[in-house]
Amino acid sequence: MHPTVTDAPALAQLAALLADTSRARICLALLDGRAWTAGELARAAGVAPSTTSDHLSRLVEGGLLAEERQGRHRYLRLADPDVAQLIEDLAGRAAPVAQPARSLRAARATTALAYARTCYDHLAGRLGVLLHDTLLDRALLDRAGGLTLTPAGLDWCADLGLPVAPLRASRRPLLRDCLDWTERRPHLSGALGAALCARLLDLGWLARGTGRAVRLTPAGVPALAAALGLPPADLAPPATTDAGGGRA
Amino acid sequence: MHPTVTDAPALAQLAALLADTSRARICLALLDGRAWTAGELARAAGVAPSTTSDHLSRLVEGGLLAEERQGRHRYLRLADPDVAQLIEDLAGRAAPVAQPARSLRAARATTALAYARTCYDHLAGRLGVLLHDTLLDRALLDRAGGLTLTPAGLDWCADLGLPVAPLRASRRPLLRDCLDWTERRPHLSGALGAALCARLLDLGWLARGTGRAVRLTPAGVPALAAALGLPPADLAPPATTDAGGGRA
DNA sequence: CCGATGCTTCGGCCCCGGCCGACACTCTTT
DNA sequence: AAAGAGTGTCGGCCGGGGCCGAAGCATCGG
Numbered sequence: 001m002h003p004t005v006t007d008a009p010a011l012a013q014l015a016a017l018l019a020d021t022s023r024a025r026i027c028l029a030l031l032d033g034r035a036w037t038a039g040e041l042a043r044a045a046g047v048a049p050s051t052t053s054d055h056l057s058r059l060v061e062g063g064l065l066a067e068e069r070q071g072r073h074r075y076l077r078l079a080d081p082d083v084a085q086l087i088e089d090l091a092g093r094a095a096p097v098a099q100p101a102r103s104l105r106a107a108r109a110t111t112a113l114a115y116a117r118t119c120y121d122h123l124a125g126r127l128g129v130l131l132h133d134t135l136l137d138r139a140l141l142d143r144a145g146g147l148t149l150t151p152a153g154l155d156w157c158a159d160l161g162l163p164v165a166p167l168r169a170s171r172r173p174l175l176r177d178c179l180d181w182t183e184r185r186p187h188l189s190g191a192l193g194a195a196l197c198a199r200l201l202d203l204g205w206l207a208r209g210t211g212r213a214v215r216l217t218p219a220g221v222p223a224l225a226a227a228l229g230l231p232p233a234d235l236a237p238p239a240t241t242d243a244g245g246g247r248a
Numbered sequence: 249m250h251p252t253v254t255d256a257p258a259l260a261q262l263a264a265l266l267a268d269t270s271r272a273r274i275c276l277a278l279l280d281g282r283a284w285t286a287g288e289l290a291r292a293a294g295v296a297p298s299t300t301s302d303h304l305s306r307l308v309e310g311g312l313l314a315e316e317r318q319g320r321h322r323y324l325r326l327a328d329p330d331v332a333q334l335i336e337d338l339a340g341r342a343a344p345v346a347q348p349a350r351s352l353r354a355a356r357a358t359t360a361l362a363y364a365r366t367c368y369d370h371l372a373g374r375l376g377v378l379l380h381d382t383l384l385d386r387a388l389l390d391r392a393g394g395l396t397l398t399p400a401g402l403d404w405c406a407d408l409g410l411p412v413a414p415l416r417a418s419r420r421p422l423l424r425d426c427l428d429w430t431e432r433r434p435h436l437s438g439a440l441g442a443a444l445c446a447r448l449l450d451l452g453w454l455a456r457g458t459g460r461a462v463r464l465t466p467a468g469v470p471a472l473a474a475a476l477g478l479p480p481a482d483l484a485p486p487a488t489t490d491a492g493g494g495r496a
Numbered sequence: 497c498c499g500a501t502g503c504t505t506c507g508g509c510c511c512c513g514g515c516c517g518a519c520a521c522t523c524t525t526t
Numbered sequence: 527a528a529a530g531a532g533t534g535t536c537g538g539c540c541g542g543g544g545c546c547g548a549a550g551c552a553t554c555g556g
Contacts, residue, residue, distance in 0.1 A: 003339035008272035014342035015266035024256035051545055053504055072502050072553040089334055091251035094262035148396045299515055301534055320523045320532050
């Protein structure tokens with residue numbers, strides 16, 4: 001039976017885990033999909049290591065975080081993609097609108113992130129939106145009545161070396177919209193969104209930058225352009241730093 | 249930009265609204281999709297009306313609840329379907345597993361709910377799952393790569409007098425799985441799931457029972473059976489109370 | 497073996513917030 | 527007009543929990 005009032009204590013207990021600014025900061029930091037050490041999270045949260053230790057224990061016990069101990073380090077990550085989705089949903093509803101005006105240096109710093117970054121485990125930013133749009137344009141995806149993979153899209157995934165069948169086995173939706181906060185347009189989330197991001201990193205077309213930033217590699221520019229049927233110029237990053245053309 | 253640590257205060261504030269057992273009870277009660285008076289919610293939450301009043305004001309101010317004042321009554325409902333989804337998601341993750349064994353009378357009481365009930369604004373229970381399965385069997389829905397409405401399904405909706413186009417305009421996903429806790433199988437949620445449920449009630453094929461229970465009307469049995477291409481017997485409710493056959 | 501680093505435990509402080517009862521207010525009913 | 531029900535406000539009580547610093551263990555490096 002769907003949740004009833006009897007579930008209230010459990011619901012409140014779970015919500016209480018996120019109802020503290022420090023713990024919320026920790027969870028939001030972990031949205032980048034990586035595993036952080038306890039000390040890093042303490043700095044990110046802005047509270048003493050001792051306080052953080054307590055927070056982390058609770059979050060792990062509450063099932064939101066998973067921990068892995070290695071030597072004198074304690075690595076923490078979000079327990080699973082569902083948790084990431086949950087936090088995104090909550091934050092999305094909670095977030096006011098962010099700051100309207102930014103300093104110049106801050107704007108420069110965010111330029112790289114605006115171009116391409118990970119959103120927990122999938123691709124976001126201009127590149128993420130471009131991918132989403134192109135796949136729709138080429139009828140590899142279809143959104144007449146829900147976002148789906150077309151037969152052609154299934155072939156396209158296969159060509160990339162991305163088996164789709166196992167993704168269907170998971171309880172996670174295959175495809176899902178995720179609103180891009182820089183672009184204000186949707187990009188791809190869900191099991192396939194995550195698998196696609198992982199595959200592009202695996203192929204070496206994408207590489208992780210600092211933080212959650214991601215960049216197209218020199219090899220990735222022509223390869224991805226070819227896969228999408230776009231001129232390589234359309235994939236150009238924002239800055240002129242790495243304007244080098246197609247070198248496979 | 250996706251949620252960052254700067255959004256932590258807002259996230260924590262939102263989560264804090266659900267981090268109290270009384271407020272959680274209130275929200276879970278409202279999951280039935282109806283508007284309750286403040287007094288009813290006070291009794292449901294098990295706290296004094298004065299305490300409840302404070303809770304309700306916070307929930308409204310936090311955007312989770314919407315209120316409507318009529319005379320000396322204050323009616324409250326969930327602000328929108330997104331909130332319902334959010335609470336469902338949280339509760340689904342939080343809920344332990346509920347009680348393993350039930351008393352006989354409790355079992356009898358839940359029989360009606362197991363047959364058909366609303367899940368916020370869409371249809372759940374055996375009937376909800378049957379609908380989901382039949383629509384898939386008849387290829388009105390398709391889940392090869394995401395749950396979608398097929399062209400035939402679009403016609404089927406039109407035949408029911410259910411315009412789909414306006415539903416696409418909303419930000420809400422058209423179709424979404426919602427795990428049925430009695431059946432352990434998915435039923436239809438999303439904008440279309442809600443619209444379908446509303447339409448069936450509107451047509452008089454379904455009628456609301458007590459609480460969130462729903463029943464097929466005498467007119468609804470043959471009509472829905474015909475629409476689904478099923479023998480009316482397949483729609484039989486659990487008890488023998490209303491075993492009347494097809495009377496159009 | 498010794499110091500440095502990363503993390504945890506403990507005690508104590510303090511504030512936040514949930515709770516109630518008493519009272520005030522409003523709208524309905526008689 | 528008076529009585530009553532539904533709701534909101536206020537003051538006060540009290541427990542929970544977030545915070546820190548000090549001290550205690552581990553692990554890693556020399």
